């Protein structure tokens with residue numbers, strides 16, 4: 001009886017002291033953010049588990065222990081480096097920093113100590129530096145780092161996160177190539193690397209077996225479209241390599257070659273191959289007929305429906321295959 005009592009008593013003490021640690025940590029975060037007015041209710045002894053405010057702050061605690069599992073800040077008008085005291089919320093599962101343009105500096109490497117993290121969402125800040133390696137954070141399901149000022153290359157270590165389902169690194173300043181090892185992530189269903197400075201070719205392993213949303217538009221990717229792997233129904237091949245019309249320099253780093261015949265046995269939910277250096281006849285079949293000319297526009301010399309029909313002069317920077325020429329001869 002007394003042993004049980006002591007055990008309960010001890011666990012009570014340890015839970016209280018870890019709760020106090022969380023209070024200390026949250027007050028430290030407040031200070032690191034420069035004591036913004038919206039956090040004025042954060043004072044010693046405040047009920048931090050119920051301190052959320054739908055406009056700017058989200059905090060959730062695990063009910064029985066009072067551990068902070070969710071921490072979010074939104075739409076804050078502050079100027080501060082990343083508050084690294086966040087790394088002391090050691091049992092954090094979900095971190096959201098959204099639309100805080102005054103948040104600058106690198107994402108500190110201590111973030112990789114948060115082993116329970118399953119979602120990290122840092123969107124619309126001025127944070128710069130590299131994408132953290134997230135090594136050993138094997139619970140991670142969603143990494144959304146859209147619209148920051150991150151640079152450097154995509155860490156291949158992201159390919160070691162078995163649960164990773166959503167990876168959105170769009171609208172940053174990332175360069176280098178797309179690691180082909182990302183194709184080993186069998187749970188990855190939503191990959192958005194659009195609007196960066198990525199170079200190299202699309203790894204064919206990546207599109208092979210792709211089942212969902214892939215957005216690689218507005219980069220500097222080159223090479224040909226991978227030939228294999230386009231034969232699964234209902235893919236969302238989303239605006240691949242689309243260039244916005246504000247980009248006038250199309251002189252380098254474009255996808256070239258023909259559209260693979262396998263496209264004609266595919267079913268695309270969405271497709272945009274515009275603003276590349278593709279050439280030759282658009283294969284007919286599958287549901288390619290559903291896409292209008294804009295999906296194929298502004299390439300080097302694509303032809304055939306929905307673009308104007310191929311003619312010997314339009315298709316012929318390279319010698320045209322004999323079959324194609326005789327097909328054209330037999331048409332009225």
Ligand SMILES: *[C@@H]1O[C@H](CO)[C@@H](O)[C@H](O)[C@H]1NC(C)=O
Pocket residue numbers: 074075076077078099100101
């Ligand atoms: C972003 O936050 C600022 C306050 O810092 C706010 O004025 C602005 O409306 C927010 N933008 C969006 C898109 O929510």
Ligand SMILES: *[C@@H]1O[C@H](CO)[C@@H](O)[C@H](O)[C@H]1NC(C)=O
Pocket residue numbers: 112135136
């Ligand atoms: C990741 O785990 C390995 C062992 O599995 C260890 O050697 C390495 O130091 C860990 N890396 C980080 C960043 O924690």
Ligand SMILES: *[C@@H]1O[C@H](CO)[C@@H](O)[C@H](O)[C@H]1NC(C)=O
Pocket residue numbers: 162163185186187
């Ligand atoms: C995909 O995620 C499930 C849990 O959602 C996990 O059990 C499984 O191991 C993951 N698959 C791979 C290939 O890692």
Ligand SMILES: *[C@@H]1O[C@H](CO)[C@@H](O)[C@H](O)[C@H]1NC(C)=O
Pocket residue numbers: 151152153175176177
């Ligand atoms: C990426 O850009 C940085 C400069 O921001 C440069 O030093 C580096 O060499 C580039 N890396 C690649 C792979 O292009």
Ligand SMILES: *[C@@H]1O[C@H](CO)[C@@H](O)[C@H](O)[C@H]1NC(C)=O
Pocket residue numbers: 170171194195215217218238239
């Ligand atoms: C794909 O990325 C481009 C550029 O970042 C963006 O404009 C477009 O909305 C994205 N498509 C979807 C469906 O999210």
Ligand SMILES: *[C@@H]1O[C@H](CO)[C@@H](O)[C@H](O)[C@H]1NC(C)=O
Pocket residue numbers: 249250251252253
């Ligand atoms: C176009 O881009 C290429 C590299 O992609 C560069 O060498 C060239 O100077 C650019 N031309 C103009 C007019 O900006």
Ligand SMILES: *[C@@H]1O[C@H](CO)[C@@H](O)[C@H](O)[C@H]1NC(C)=O
Pocket residue numbers: 245248297298
């Ligand atoms: C793209 O193609 C359309 C139709 O051929 C043309 O009107 C437009 O000027 C092109 N845009 C650019 C930026 O070249």
